[in-house]
Structures are given as structure tokens and as C-alpha cells.
Amino acid sequence: xxxxxxxxxxVRARVANITSWLETARPDVLLLQEIKCEDDxxxxxxxxxxxxxxxxxxxxxxxxxxxxxxxxxxxxxxxLDGDADDTQARYIEATVGGVRIASLYLPNGNPVGTEKYSxxxxxxxxxxxxxxxxxxxxxxxxxxxxxxVIPEEVDVYDPKGWENDALFLPQTREAYRSLLxxxxxxxxxxxxPDQKEAYSFWDYQxxxxxxxxGLRIDLFLLSPQAADRLSACAIDAAPRGQDKASDxxxxxxxxx
DNA sequence: ATGGTTGTTCCACAA
Numbered sequence: 436x437x438x439x440x441x442x443x444x445x446v447r448a449r450v451a452n453i454t455s456w457l458e459t460a461r462p463d464v465l466l467l468q469e470i471k472c473e474d475d476x477x478x479x480x481x482x483x484x485x486x487x488x489x490x491x492x493x494x495x496x497x498x499x500x501x502x503x504x505x506x507x508x509x510x511x512x513x514x515l516d517g518d519a520d521d522t523q524a525r526y527i528e529a530t531v532g533g534v535r536i537a538s539l540y541l542p543n544g545n546p547v548g549t550e551k552y553s554x555x556x557x558x559x560x561x562x563x564x565x566x567x568x569x570x571x572x573x574x575x576x577x578x579x580x581x582x583x584v585i586p587e588e589v590d591v592y593d594p595k596g597w598e599n600d601a602l603f604l605p606q607t608r609e610a611y612r613s614l615l616x617x618x619x620x621x622x623x624x625x626x627x628p629d630q631k632e633a634y635s636f637w638d639y640q641x642x643x644x645x646x647x648x649g650l651r652i653d654l655f656l657l658s659p660q661a662a663d664r665l666s667a668c669a670i671d672a673a674p675r676g677q678d679k680a681s682d683x684x685x686x687x688x689x690x691x
Numbered sequence: 692a693t694g695g696t697t698g699t700t701c702c703a704c705a706a
Contacts, residue, residue, distance in 0.1 A: 444706085445698055469706090471699065496699050497706095543706065551705095583706095638706085639696035682697075682706080 436532055436690045438464040440579035440653055441674075442540070442636070442683035446470035446501070449681055450478050456674050457485045462687060463505050464531055466538035468581045470499035477501065494524035500538045500580070504531045517561040525558070534661065534690070535569065535576035541583045544601030552601050555583070559610040566617055575661035575690070578619075581636075581683065582654045584611045586621065589631055590651040602652060620662035622655040622688045623670070635670055636683045644675055655688040664690040 439462040443449040446467060457465065465487065470477065474493040482489055487503040492513040502508055508529035515526050528537040539562070544555030562578075569576050585603040588594040597603040615621060627633065634649025643649065657665060667689035675684040 448698065469698095497704090545706080641695045643695095679697095 436464070436534065437462045437687055438466065438536060438577055438579060438655070438690070439685045439687045440466040440468070440538065440581075440655065441685040442468040442581040442653060442681060444469050444471070444681040444683065446478060446499075447472055447476065448679070450481050452674060452677060452679060452681065454481060454485055456671075456685065457482075457487070460671065460685070460687070464536055465503040465685075466536070466579045467501040467503065468499075468538060468540040468683075469497075470501055471496060472499060490527060490529050492524045492527040494522075498524045498540055500524060500527045500540050502527050502529050502531075502536065502538045504529075506531055508536075515558070515561040515565055517564060518557070521558075526562075533575070535572075535574065537576070537578045537580070539578060539580035539582070541581065543583050544607065547599065547601050547604060555601060556606065556610060559607075559614070563610070563614050563617070566614060566619065570617060570658060573660065574658070575664065576658045577661050577688065577690075578656040579686075579688070580653065582611070582652055584608065584654075585650055585652060586611060586624065586654070590634075592632070592634070592648040592650070597650075602650070615656065618659055619656040620659075620665065622657055622662075622665055622668040623651070623686065625662070625665065626668050633670055634672075635686055637675060639682050644680075653683055653686045655686065657688075661690060666691045
């Protein structure tokens with residue numbers, strides 16, 4: 436089973452990029468983030484024509500996540516528990532082929548020192564709580580998406596320049612590590628412990644893409660039962676170089 | 692220190 440994740444930075448602006456990538460990549464599941472539209476505006480017909488069912492948690496203008504799958508997804512859950520007032524569409528989870536799969540868009544958190552950063556930490560705490568519940572099932576699950584966390588120095592082109600950013604602050608990485616330490620496996624780094632300059636995001640500004648000034652923030656976290664089946668994890672940088680590209684590129688994990 | 696870019700929307704904000 437191959438599961439891909441892609442922050443598309445507006446699904447409506449990216450329909451051509453997504454369909455052309457799906458034509459050749461053909462993952463079993465595609466997780467999307469930052470779809471930036473409500474459910475009714477989601478380009479369902481175009482993606483169904485590619486052979487995918489769509490489970491969508493949309494929102495006007497900002498955020499929004501989706502889970503596309505060749506086989507129908509069941510038991511769809513939208514949002515994380517723990518804050519009834521949270522209206523941001525950042526989490527969708529469903530079962531495909533016996534695997535529980537989540538598409539998540541973790542809050543960016545900048546600027547630090549504002550309510551945006553406290554929301555990020557609170558959201559991570561809610562995710563932590565939810566993962567504890569999932570782990571009790573002792574079955575395979577995969578959390579994929581834009582984590583907006585730079586796990587380690589090797590995952591950013593300029594660690595010094597990012598040390599005060601919400602994506603790389605010690606407190607952010609601490610919350611991320613405590614999530615991992617529940618017993619999850621970060622698929623890419625587990626399989627490629629020494630690979631440098633393996634990025635999944637390059638800013639639109641300042642020639643970040645041609646200069647390869649990137650970040651690796653699009654991740655797959657696997658439960659022990661999913662990690663047992665982990666056979667590959669790759670970043671496909673090609674879509675980032677195409678016309679009208681998102682600032683993120685797809686990452687693909689393979690479970691046997 | 693600033694500016695560099697993209698998308699959505701209302702004349703900024705988020706990234």
C-alpha cells in the first residue's frame with residue numbers, strides 16, 4: 436500500500452498539477468493539506484475521474500484537509516477532540532485497507548509569542564492525546580501531512596537562521612519528540628538516517644527552490660504495527676519544479 | 692533590516 440501526502444496550497448489552483456501527478460504516481464491514498472476551500476468547492480469530479488474517492492474537511496480561504504483513496508474510506512473522523520471552539524479544518528482520519536490514516540495540517544505557529552504559537556502547542560497536545568488513544572488499538576495507523584515542525588538540524592538548510600522560528604523552536608521540537616516517544620516511527624528518517632538536503636518544502640521567495648533552500652516538514656508518523664510493514668519512503672521533488680507549483684512536494688510511504 | 696512570492700479575499704492576512 437502506497438500513501439502519499441502533499442500540501443497543495445489551494446486545491447483549486449492546483450487541479451492540473453495534482454491530476455498529472457496522479458496519472459503516473461498512482462498512490463493508493465493521497466493526503467492533501469491546505470486545500471483552502473469549502474467542501475462544496477472541492478474539485479471532486481476531476482479527482483473522481485482519476486479513480487479516487489474524496490473525503491474532505493474543508494474551510495473557506497484557509498487550511499482544509501482531504502483524504503483521496505482508490506478504495507472507499509470508512510469511519511471518517513474530522514477534527515481532533517479537546518477543543519469544541521476550534522473551527523480550523525486541520526485533521527481528517529479514516530480507514531483504508533485496514534489501516535487508519537490521517538491527513539493533518541499542523542498549525543504554523545508564527546509569529547512566536549502570539550496566540551498563534553500557543554494554538555500550535557495546544558494543537559500538538561491534543562494530537563498527543565489522540566495518538567495515545569489510537570495506540571491502545573494496537574493496530575496499524577499512519578499520520579501523514581504538513582507537520583510544520585523541522586525535526587532536526589539536518590532537515591533545514593540554515594539551522595541558525597531558523598532557531599527562533601515556530602517550526603524549529605526547542606519547545607516545538609520537544610512537543611514533536613514527545614509525540615514520537617509514544618512509540619511512533621518517522622518513516623523517512625528511519626529509512627534514510629544520513630540523508631541530507633532531503634526537503635519537502637521550498638519557499639516561493641528569494642529563489643529558494645533553484646538554490647535548494649528547503650525544509651523537511653511533510654512527514655509520516657507510523658504506529659508500531661504500521662512500522663513493521665514499512666518498506667520505503669521517498670520525496671518526489673519533481674512537482675515542485677513544475678509550472679504553477681505548490682511550495683510543497685509530495686512524499687510517499689510504502690507499507691508491505 | 693528588508694524584501695523576496697503565492698493564494699484567497701476584501702482593500703489584508705497567512706504562509
